[in-house]
Amino acid sequence: MVPGPIVSGGRPLDGSLGSLGTTGAGMSGHGGTAEPDGDSWPDDLPRFHQPRRLLGIVDVIAEAHFDGLSRGRILPSGKVELLLPLEGCRIDRFTIGDERSEVPGGGPPLGAPLLFGSLTRSTLVDLQAMHCILVIMNPIAACAVFGMPASELRDTVVVDPDVLRPGLARLQDGLHTASTFEERVTLVEEFILARLQVPVGLEQALRLVRLEVLSPGTSDRPFETRLDLDDLGYSRSHMHRLCREWLGTSYAESIRVARTREAAYRIHATDLDIGEIALQLGFFDPAHLTHVFRDQVGMTPSAYRAATKRMTFDTVERD
Numbered sequence: 334m335v336p337g338p339i340v341s342g343g344r345p346l347d348g349s350l351g352s353l354g355t356t357g358a359g360m361s362g363h364g365g366t367a368e369p370d371g372d373s374w375p376d377d378l379p380r381f382h383q384p385r386r387l388l389g390i391v392d393v394i395a396e397a398h399f400d401g402l403s404r405g406r407i408l409p410s411g412k413v414e415l416l417l418p419l420e421g422c423r424i425d426r427f428t429i430g431d432e433r434s435e436v437p438g439g440g441p442p443l444g445a446p447l448l449f450g451s452l453t454r455s456t457l458v459d460l461q462a463m464h465c466i467l468v469i470m471n472p473i474a475a476c477a478v479f480g481m482p483a484s485e486l487r488d489t490v491v492v493d494p495d496v497l498r499p500g501l502a503r504l505q506d507g508l509h510t511a512s513t514f515e516e517r518v519t520l521v522e523e524f525i526l527a528r529l530q531v532p533v534g535l536e537q538a539l540r541l542v543r544l545e546v547l548s549p550g551t552s553d554r555p556f557e558t559r560l561d562l563d564d565l566g567y568s569r570s571h572m573h574r575l576c577r578e579w580l581g582t583s584y585a586e587s588i589r590v591a592r593t594r595e596a597a598y599r600i601h602a603t604d605l606d607i608g609e610i611a612l613q614l615g616f617f618d619p620a621h622l623t624h625v626f627r628d629q630v631g632m633t634p635s636a637y638r639a640a641t642k643r644m645t646f647d648t649v650e651r652d
């Protein structure tokens with residue numbers, strides 16, 4: 334069962350889950366897959382695709398490919414993410430908050446799928462080579478696609494999860510034999526669409542929810558959305574239960590993560606003073622921003638600004 338259009342500002346978003354005949358919108362929001370200038374795509378830059386058939390459930394399907402030992406810190410995304418390793422991917426460890434998952438022996442050459450929710454805490458990643466498809470989803474996907482409350486994936490990573498079956502082996506075989514990014518995107522979209530069984534209560538509620546676009550998509554900040562649950566008219570207890578199932582956090586926590594990510598992007602992409610960014614985003618003062626940022630990201634805003642970024646604004650190299 335597929336929900337009708339999710340609305341933004343009271344109007345249906347074109348290409349939402351109520352319009353299954355349309356494929357993908359580009360990073361600019363006008364359609365297609367993100368493409369580089371020129372004839373070739375640099376190996377160390379990810380490719381991005383915004384699947385409009387899954388708008389509201391999936392923000393982006395990406396492919397990343399680079400070699401060499403790397404240790405990274407990834408900012409909390411407020412998302413549920415599915416990592417599907419491709420040939421040569423060797424991931425040693427994912428650590429989210431206090432949770433740690435290790436791939437034995439550095440992982441086999443083709444690796445194991447990872448399902449994780451970096452909802453409020455940074456992810457620390459150690460890897461020898463990265464080649465994977467990454468599906469970045471709103472937490473509502475935990476319920477709508479994987480049949481579990483999002484709270485079960487709060488700041489947790491699961492290696493080779495049973496909830497991906499059936500169909501996972503066929504998907505992996507297809508991903509490894511596909512010759513282009515576009516072919517792999519199609520396989521992933523069809524895999525998710527086949528699993529999409531939205532409960533009736535969720536379908537009804539989605540007709541009332543607005544989808545807030547946090548980023549229309551840039552070279553270093555992919556298309557990103559957030560479910561806006563304001564003004565649903567539910568009781569406090571009912572909202573608490575819905576947020577646990579749909580967001581994996583309280584509603585206030587989801588807003589704080591979105592605001593911290595916006596602060597990180599402005600710290601990265603502008604020369605604005607930290608105090609000015611704090612004022613723009615509604616923090617009490619620079620000290621308040623620093624406290625929240627360090628709690629969620631694991632480093633101060635100044636340290637983040639000075640750190641080397643890899644691929645996108647929310648991936649920081651660490652020593």
